[in-house]
Amino acid sequence: MNIFVCIKQVPATSKVEVDETTGVLKRAGVKSKMNPYDLFALETALRLKEQAGGKVTVGTMGPPQAEAIIREAYMMGADEGYVFSDRRLGGADVLATSYTLSQAIRTIGDFDLILCGKQTTDGDTAQVGPAIAEHLNIPHAAWVSRVTPRQGGIEAEQQLQDVVETVLLPFPCLLTLEQDICTPRLPSMKKRRETKNQPVTVFGLDAFMDRDPDNYGLSGSPTQVERIFPPASDIKQEMLTQGDLAKQLHDKLKDWKFI
Amino acid sequence: MAQLVVIPRKCTSCGQCVAACPFGAIDMPDKAEINAACKMCGICEKTCPEKAIVRLETKAKSVDKQAWRDILVFCEMSEGRLHPVGMELIGKAHELAASTGYQVDALLMGSSCQQAAEELTHYGVRHVYVYDDPALDFFRAEVFAACAEDVIRKVKPSVVLVGATALGRSLAPRLSTRFRTGLTADCTQLELKESSDLVQIRPAFGGNIMAQIVTPYTRPQFATVRYKVMDAPKRREEAGGDILPMKLPKKAVSQVQLVDKHQVPKAANISDADILVVGGRGLKKESDLEMVKELAALLGGEYAVSRPLVEKGWDTNARQIGLSGRTVKPKLIITCGVSGAIQFTACMEAAERIVAINADPNAPIFRVAHVGIVGDVYDIVPRLIADIKREKSQYAGV
Ligand SMILES: Cc1cc2nc3c(=O)[nH]c(=O)nc-3n(C[C@H](O)[C@H](O)[C@H](O)COP(=O)(O)OP(=O)(O)OC[C@H]3O[C@@H](n4cnc5c(N)ncnc54)[C@H](O)[C@@H]3O)c2cc1C
Ligand SMILES: Nc1ncnc2c1ncn2[C@@H]1O[C@H](COP(=O)(O)O)[C@@H](O)[C@H]1O
Numbered sequence: 094m095n096i097f098v099c100i101k102q103v104p105a106t107s108k109v110e111v112d113e114t115t116g117v118l119k120r121a122g123v124k125s126k127m128n129p130y131d132l133f134a135l136e137t138a139l140r141l142k143e144q145a146g147g148k149v150t151v152g153t154m155g156p157p158q159a160e161a162i163i164r165e166a167y168m169m170g171a172d173e174g175y176v177f178s179d180r181r182l183g184g185a186d187v188l189a190t191s192y193t194l195s196q197a198i199r200t201i202g203d204f205d206l207i208l209c210g211k212q213t214t215d216g217d218t219a220q221v222g223p224a225i226a227e228h229l230n231i232p233h234a235a236w237v238s239r240v241t242p243r244q245g246g247i248e249a250e251q252q253l254q255d256v257v258e259t260v261l262l263p264f265p266c267l268l269t270l271e272q273d274i275c276t277p278r279l280p281s282m283k284k285r286r287e288t289k290n291q292p293v294t295v296f297g298l299d300a301f302m303d304r305d306p307d308n309y310g311l312s313g314s315p316t317q318v319e320r321i322f323p324p325a326s327d328i329k330q331e332m333l334t335q336g337d338l339a340k341q342l343h344d345k346l347k348d349w350k351f352i
Numbered sequence: 353m354a355q356l357v358v359i360p361r362k363c364t365s366c367g368q369c370v371a372a373c374p375f376g377a378i379d380m381p382d383k384a385e386i387n388a389a390c391k392m393c394g395i396c397e398k399t400c401p402e403k404a405i406v407r408l409e410t411k412a413k414s415v416d417k418q419a420w421r422d423i424l425v426f427c428e429m430s431e432g433r434l435h436p437v438g439m440e441l442i443g444k445a446h447e448l449a450a451s452t453g454y455q456v457d458a459l460l461m462g463s464s465c466q467q468a469a470e471e472l473t474h475y476g477v478r479h480v481y482v483y484d485d486p487a488l489d490f491f492r493a494e495v496f497a498a499c500a501e502d503v504i505r506k507v508k509p510s511v512v513l514v515g516a517t518a519l520g521r522s523l524a525p526r527l528s529t530r531f532r533t534g535l536t537a538d539c540t541q542l543e544l545k546e547s548s549d550l551v552q553i554r555p556a557f558g559g560n561i562m563a564q565i566v567t568p569y570t571r572p573q574f575a576t577v578r579y580k581v582m583d584a585p586k587r588r589e590e591a592g593g594d595i596l597p598m599k600l601p602k603k604a605v606s607q608v609q610l611v612d613k614h615q616v617p618k619a620a621n622i623s624d625a626d627i628l629v630v631g632g633r634g635l636k637k638e639s640d641l642e643m644v645k646e647l648a649a650l651l652g653g654e655y656a657v658s659r660p661l662v663e664k665g666w667d668t669n670a671r672q673i674g675l676s677g678r679t680v681k682p683k684l685i686i687t688c689g690v691s692g693a694i695q696f697t698a699c700m701e702a703a704e705r706i707v708a709i710n711a712d713p714n715a716p717i718f719r720v721a722h723v724g725i726v727g728d729v730y731d732i733v734p735r736l737i738a739d740i741k742r743e744k745s746q747y748a749g750v
Contacts, residue, residue: 187525187535199359199406217556217675218537220525223493227529232494232608235522248611251491253518254430258490259612266608273669302357303408316534320564321556331723334713338727339735342707345723349705351627351651351684352740 094147096138097204099194100131102159103215127162130210132277134270138208139170145242148172154193160293167288168280179297184311191224193309196301205264211271222269233267234260238274355408358384362404369396417548420571422455424509428519429462437515439584442475448544461499463489473591485600490610491519497526498604509572510548516576528574534567535574540581555698580623580681626683627653633660634689634729641666643733644688650740658690674699688729692717
């Protein structure tokens with residue numbers, strides 16, 4: 094099974110700075126890590142390879158330093174890794190990000206299965222995965238909590254509102270994975286040594302079939318951030334700080350007829 | 353806009369495409385190359401035995417916004433019933449439509465959904481477009497997307513609203529991508545400008561920040577909105593609007609097969625509870641969650657948790673309030689040891705009464721709380737439980 098896993102580098106804290114005028118994340122100087130949800134996608138890929146054979150390729154769109162998460166993926170057992178990095182790819186929204194990744198996937202080769210995390214902790218849209226599937230014109234299942242390899246395809250449990258639907262998808266296809274699907278392994282020291290000199294391929298726009306910069310980055314993004322602002326709070330408030338707080342709360346609940 | 357391109361690595365220079373192309377648009381210096389004579393007929397794509405020629409869709413340039421009008425609301429069927437988020441979105445769509453003179457239409461996809469379609473006519477929509485077909489009995493994003501695409505091409509809505517359910521969030525990105533347009537996830541506020549640009553506001557970037565997002569050059573404008581964020585309109589006794597049965601489009605095919613379908617055991621649904629008591633990281637150990645559960649039970653409500661407790665494995669995601677959990681809008685919510693990060697408060701601040709217990713007077717939760725109690729959860733909650741119990745037993749004694 095030839096598997097491609099989309100992974101992304103995200104800020105290691107939930108407090109990140111945003112450029113007030115462009116609405117673009119300021120990434121410099123902020124510590125980064127692999128998007129925690131992508132670990133489940135990578136682990137699933139590694140297990141499928143162990144079960145059914147094949148190869149695991151990882152790729153990320155991001156700045157050159159995103160190489161760090163490719164190295165981390167090598168330490169977990171990924172076979173090959175790519176960083177798609179180019180100034181013209183910056184500022185991408187869902188459409189431009191998914192388009193870039195679909196171009197990259199097409200350029201690298203034939204994959205049976207493409208795996209994504211269910212969402213990122215910075216963009217947090219959960220939309221990039223299904224959008225890649227649409228660009229590639231292949232079927233997808235989202236919120237998948239279990240996978241079983243089958244002849245020529247993969248069986249996936251997709252979690253919907255009140256039901257779980259198990260579907261059989263023919264290759265090639267894309268899945269986005271829930272976090273309870275498995276427990277990701279830790280990067281291994283042995284693998285760290287073994288993969289120290291393993292190359293990470295860096296691609297820019299020129300490696301793609303579609304080299305029109307208008308389709309990428311900020312200019313290929315139909316959505317625009319107009320404004321960012323702190324959330325408002327305009328409610329009548331009362332603070333209780335002294336006395337018997339439990340009793341005061343009890344009285345309030347009685348006033349409101351909850352007791 | 354689309355383009356046909358050759359993947360050089362796959363091309364074996366067999367020449368079949370050159371022979372097949374009716375426009376002489378393919379050269380073969382070494383590998384196949386498509387030249388400017390290409391009319392995008394796609395015959396080469398079908399001819400190539402190596403699948404080395406592919407069609408690339410690219411973004412449409414700025415569209416004529418006047419050609420796209422009205423608001424289409426996707427109404428999800430969940431196990432034979434209408435998911436209530438659909439009605440909430442119809443309510444919001446009416447508000448948006450008021451300033452622009454737009455109409456509100458509904459889109460329904462499923463199998464045996466006649467009754468649901470009739471129900472929708474009680475919410476003041478103009479048309480209910482219905483794709484009722486056994487092929488829509490289970491969820492395949494491509495098949496649903498093909499139907500939605502079909503109606504969107506016919507109706508040309510300016511705005512398409514989709515509930516941010518598991519199904520909606522799987523479907524919407526396929527659709528927005530198909531139309532090479534924008535999609536904004538999990539909007540908490542929507543407004544329509546006179547220019548017909550939809551102002552979409554959502555919490556973003558993991559910090560204490562709201563982002564206002566527009567889709568100025570493309571149509572339709574897609575937005576997903578969570579359940580319980582908008583208000584459903586009152587059901588009207590009188591039905592109105594037409595039900596328009598639609599034919600399943602030819603494109604609505606997929607090789608994805610259903611293997612099994614089963615109900616998720618009905619876990620307590622925190623989204624539907626009127627009263628919620630929430631435990632946060634202020635709780636020191638797992639067993640401390642018991643007092644939160646006990647208080648919830650005494651008040652006749654449910655308990656819920658913040659994300660760190662789910663990460664510690666103390667409870668499941670189904671009990672989690674917040675952006676990566678559920679949105680809630682109860683009559684009463686009592687938070688115990690929750691700091692009130694935006695990812696949490698964005699999904700509970702619509703509650704009618706918010707009580708927050710937190711030891712830190714500067715905790716951001718106090719910005720949204722109606723009653724803020726600066727104190728120790730371990731002191732207040734057990735005594736409150738004891739008080740309520742004492743009172744209950746007094747009544748029982750009478
Ligand atoms: C993309 C993204 C999505 C997220 N989604 C969610 C989500 O869905 N839900 C969610 O909850 N979070 C989410 N988060 C995390 C969120 O940012 C916060 O980290 C989280 O909500 C904090 O949980 P907490 O308030 O329980 O813990 P903390 O922030 O650690 O707060 C604990 C509070 O308890 C108080 N306290 C401690 N001891 C006591 C005591 N004895 N008595 C009274 N008070 C006490 C402290 O003063 C403190 O304010 C998300 C983050 C990101 C980046
Ligand atoms: N820049 C990126 N590079 C690689 N993969 C990405 C990128 N952005 C998003 N993804 C993938 O898409 C998933 C969903 O991301 P999002 O839509 O941002 O929540 C992630 O879990 C990743 O698997």
